[in-house]
Amino acid sequence: MRAVSLPPASTVTLDDRFARELPEMAVRWQATEVPEPGLLVLNEPLARQLGLDPASLRSSEGLRLLVGNLVPSGAAPVAQAYSGHQFGGFVPRLGDGRALLLGEVVDADGRLLDLHLKGSGRTPFARGGDGLAAVGPMLREYVVSEAMHALGIPTTRSLAVVATGRTVRRETPLPGAVLARVAASHLRVGSFQYARATGDVDLLRRLADHAIARHHPGAAQAQHSYLGLLEAVVAVQASLVARWMLVGFVHGVMNTDNMTISGETIDYGPCAFMEAFDPATVYSSIDQLGRYAYGNQPLVAEWNLARLAEAMLPLLHDDEEQAVPLAVEALGAFRRHYDAAWTSGMRIKLGLPAGPDDSATTSLVDDLLALLQKNSVDHTSFFRHLGAAARGDGEPARSLFLDLAAFDAWARRWRALAPDADVMDRTNPVYLPRNHLVEEALTAGSEGDLNPLERLLDAVTRPFDERPGLERYAEPAPQDFGAYRTFCGT
Numbered sequence: 001m002r003a004v005s006l007p008p009a010s011t012v013t014l015d016d017r018f019a020r021e022l023p024e025m026a027v028r029w030q031a032t033e034v035p036e037p038g039l040l041v042l043n044e045p046l047a048r049q050l051g052l053d054p055a056s057l058r059s060s061e062g063l064r065l066l067v068g069n070l071v072p073s074g075a076a077p078v079a080q081a082y083s084g085h086q087f088g089g090f091v092p093r094l095g096d097g098r099a100l101l102l103g104e105v106v107d108a109d110g111r112l113l114d115l116h117l118k119g120s121g122r123t124p125f126a127r128g129g130d131g132l133a134a135v136g137p138m139l140r141e142y143v144v145s146e147a148m149h150a151l152g153i154p155t156t157r158s159l160a161v162v163a164t165g166r167t168v169r170r171e172t173p174l175p176g177a178v179l180a181r182v183a184a185s186h187l188r189v190g191s192f193q194y195a196r197a198t199g200d201v202d203l204l205r206r207l208a209d210h211a212i213a214r215h216h217p218g219a220a221q222a223q224h225s226y227l228g229l230l231e232a233v234v235a236v237q238a239s240l241v242a243r244w245m246l247v248g249f250v251h252g253v254m255n256t257d258n259m260t261i262s263g264e265t266i267d268y269g270p271c272a273f274m275e276a277f278d279p280a281t282v283y284s285s286i287d288q289l290g291r292y293a294y295g296n297q298p299l300v301a302e303w304n305l306a307r308l309a310e311a312m313l314p315l316l317h318d319d320e321e322q323a324v325p326l327a328v329e330a331l332g333a334f335r336r337h338y339d340a341a342w343t344s345g346m347r348i349k350l351g352l353p354a355g356p357d358d359s360a361t362t363s364l365v366d367d368l369l370a371l372l373q374k375n376s377v378d379h380t381s382f383f384r385h386l387g388a389a390a391r392g393d394g395e396p397a398r399s400l401f402l403d404l405a406a407f408d409a410w411a412r413r414w415r416a417l418a419p420d421a422d423v424m425d426r427t428n429p430v431y432l433p434r435n436h437l438v439e440e441a442l443t444a445g446s447e448g449d450l451n452p453l454e455r456l457l458d459a460v461t462r463p464f465d466e467r468p469g470l471e472r473y474a475e476p477a478p479q480d481f482g483a484y485r486t487f488c489g490t
Helices: 017-021 044-049 060-066 135-150 189-197 201-215 217-221 225-247 294-316 320-349 359-374 379-390 404-415 421-427 435-446 451-460
Strands: 002-006 010-014 026-028 038-042 078-080 084-086 089-091 099-106 112-118 157-169 173-183
Touching: 010 099, 017 026, 017 078, 017 099, 017 201, 038 060, 038 135, 038 451, 044 157, 060 157, 084 189, 135 157, 135 173, 135 435, 135 451, 189 201, 189 294, 201 217, 201 225, 201 294, 217 225, 225 294, 225 320, 294 320, 320 359, 320 421, 359 404, 379 404, 379 421, 435 451
Parallel strands: none
Antiparallel strands: 002 010, 026 078, 038 157, 078 099, 084 089, 099 112, 112 173, 157 173
16 A cells, blocks of 8 residues: 655555456556646545545645546556446447546545546547546536435445646537546446456456455355355345436446446446436437436346356356356346335335335336326426325425326325325435536536536535525426437547
């Protein structure tokens, strides 16, 4: 481990555990020099959690650390290698084309976390890209990842966005930036695909051992540790995707290189939150066939996990014919885990008590979702207003529907189950990163005005607390906002 001292008094200790244990999957590299680093946003609570002094990070030395230009002697920043299925097509060598793992840090709770950069310049994995990032997409990841954290959804975190003073050329010239983010790790399904594609079973085994030690230590106690690892990843990903679905989050690019072994949400590129409920909702400009539509996300997650299982077959049994049934059985648990997490989550969103038989809840939910879709009801507003209906004021929720008779009939069935309004208010957010507000904040931030970003962050990082003066942050996009499209930023 090596420490960086930042005036006046702050020290970050970087370990290079990933690079030491898996050198075949790490290319030592340095970030591109940043001509004029300028801090746009700093996550001070997260900095303190990491043992960093926010004032020091704001210094010139601190900014150089946050863009990868100040690295302690002996530390080993690396670009990580991984493969991936991108929109169903396998690419054997992807890797960090514009990112660097600076190293691992231990936070105040003793957790080992990655300190990672995005937009830090070309690496050997860049595949013709410039390795840079623009201010807008980096601010998007900051806002949405911190909102997800506030919602209690496992996610990578954003530490800072630093402007580079460099122009990034996309469809138009844009101001450049680097995102510093923190994750339980950056191990992905694609990491296992890469190790398997090398044909080196020892590398695959060491990768699995690394993942078990870092994320799923319980698997080490299982009768078959590698099968235990696969089962653990299936379980955490089923839970994660259920949580996405419960808040209407659309990831937008669920390639296998964007699915973590830890069960955290990663890579907020063309992501968005659904407004009018519709399983076919797609925001990503590159998802022309709707592969990663809102309603497809559980199926895609299961498909991705099947690719993980394929990669792990040599670890499950020496005889592949005997390994396959083990993998299939482990994958079979995904739907059970997902259905349980989804049903439990919807029951809580509706304020209903747990019972030995969830069939009544399932029927109620199925009928509700059909109503929401038919009436194009805003997902977030409806569930929040339903809390008021549980207290006797049904008009805010009712007013969202065109078919009032159908909603009234559904509401009578729901009220008969004695919903708990307080539980609903603790579960259903008032504020999410509404798409029009995100665009407003990113446009302003790219032009140097960070006030809209700061106001949006204030709302979405306390999503359940309704506060006066923040009414516009709880409202859907105005009609003139039009059809929303998001872009990956590369």
